[in-house]
Amino acid sequence: MEKKIQDKAENSNMAKDPDYWTTGDEPMTGAQKSYLSTLSEEAGEEMDENLSKSDASKKIDELQRKTGRGLQEK
Numbered sequence: 001m002e003k004k005i006q007d008k009a010e011n012s013n014m015a016k017d018p019d020y021w022t023t024g025d026e027p028m029t030g031a032q033k034s035y036l037s038t039l040s041e042e043a044g045e046e047m048d049e050n051l052s053k054s055d056a057s058k059k060i061d062e063l064q065r066k067t068g069r070g071l072q073e074k
Contacts, residue, residue: 024054032056039063 018024028036028051036056040047043066051059064070 018054018057021054021057025052027051028053028056032060036060036063039067039069042067042069 032053036059037047039060040063043063045063
């Protein structure tokens, strides 16, 4: 049963490409804005305050790769 739950979680909306989010065009969330601010500062980049949820998610991924923050070893 635990394997089924894990498989379902791995295939859930949490892993969905931001381009396909139904709410992706909405303004970024407060949590995204806060984390993006931190990452932008660490990366020495100016933050775009007007990103959508999906664009903010993609930018967070980009800045995590650039700064090494939030990445886990696999």
